[in-house]
Amino acid sequence: MRPRFMLLAFGFLTLMLLLPFRATASEAGSALEAESSKSGVIMVAGGRGHGLALKQDGTVWAWGLNYNGQLGEDQFYDRYTPIQVQRLGSVIAIAAGNEHSLALDSDGTVWAWGNNASGQLGDGSGSPGLGRYAPNQIKNFSSVVAIDSGANYNLALKSDGSVWAWGANSFGQLGNGTTIERHTPVQVQGLDSVVAISAGTEHSMALKSDGTVWAWGNNTSGQLGDGTTTHRYVPVQVQGINSAVSIATGGSHSLAVKSDGTVWAWGNNTFGQLGDETTIERHTPVQVQGLGSVTAIAAGIRGGHTLAVKSDGTVWAWGNNASGQLGDGSNINRSSPVQVTNLDSVSAITAGTSHSFAVKRDGTVRSWGLNNYGQLGDGSKTSRSSPVTIAAFNPVPYAETLLYRFDGTILDFDQNYILWKRTGDKMLWLYNRADKSQVMVYDSYGTEDKVNQAMLSDDGVIYTLVTNGVPVTYYWKQGTVLHRWEGQTQYDTSEKPNGTVVYTLYGTTYLYSTQESKLLYSFSGSGKLEYREIVFSGPGDIQYPYGAWYRVDGGALYGIRI
Structure with missing residues (x-):
């Protein structure tokens, strides 16, 4: 427990008995900020329409296309800013395929999620209906030191220098001498002493400790580098390369440094x-x-562009630029390297199909190119021809605590009561949160008068009915209507602390702190966020104010953990 929490220990103990929260929004936000400052991004990976990032603290973050659960959550909504992938916390490497994702844990195990149509998750199933929206460990597979993902298959390098593969195999990209799809890892034939691997759309490469490069799979465009266009089901040596230190595979081209x-x-x-x-x-x-003094290269699956980092931290790009993926401020294809604009101090790069990423030495991430699924992670769907900064990788709570559920819609609430209307809008109820009793505020008794709006007042309820198309508002207290007046009463029960903004974009609701410049919480689908100030009593006359955010979604009230 942090020292500054100790002074309010009793107050928060009281709070824990009343609400399933662990800290105030401001305190948790400060803790998240402190945690974030020591856990910058060290690695990125790009798929067809999504991106992944690995932080120093071993957590994995995802954004972009989520049609097959490749972002690691069950909502299946595309995400335009990073969200944390659950079940992972000690990851040392990541990889992104067409619509699936991989993570390598520090214990040498491999975890996979997303599309599984070709068995690329390695769990032995292999069916479109058996994809995984949360990471699952590949069973009986360990001692892995490196991973990479192709379009619909994967490669893994073990500590003994052997290479293993699973998933789609139409062109022999698994390297086991066949074209049979594999739903669990199989060993690539004829390889040892391998120190690096790379998976393209449908072809694979391996770098051996002697500096030679070996390739297998689709060879339609000569991407295996053996002087032919013959597909290879087992590795063959790339001609003329014997002092390689790094390799990369693209859609149908290959590279070596x-x-x-x-x-x-x-x-x-x-x-x-x-x-x-x-x-x-x-x-x-x-x-x-x-181009010289290159320290790293990258090419995207199904892509036609290439990236390189030089020892001075600058990034250079060439090839397809239809979506601005070269980052030079234009959409002109380039047949020789051009420098990516406004980008320096880069430590790592990766390429998606038509988008690109760079990690800077300070742990921040830049992105550019196609953004039709939000794969640039900047909170928009606008494609970019020059680098933009990906939104802050701050933890966004995944879990919510369901406090109450009703057969209807919650209209208002505070620390004592919940005001809700039953489905059909003809009954209004006031629920007592302390003793779990409730009293009926209004019943239509067979009339067509329906509850339109309602709110809690200081000592009662104000509600509006629509009678013959005319709004009529009532003030109710302790079972009696004390006042009635014609016309709609406008009232707003939402309260937000200074510097906090709630907004909805493409079906996702975000809670953002403008003062701290970070995302506090987000969720997809229906519902709204509301902030309530609640005061709890301590010993004597001590009062403990507590600001709490709630998610109200129809007939359900959630406490969100920030």
């Missing part, structure tokens, strides 16, 4: 993604022009 910092590329070159100043397909490696 040599020990001298030069970059070499081969395969499809329709958009100039080989960077040799042409659009000629290459079946063996050619040098990327005008």
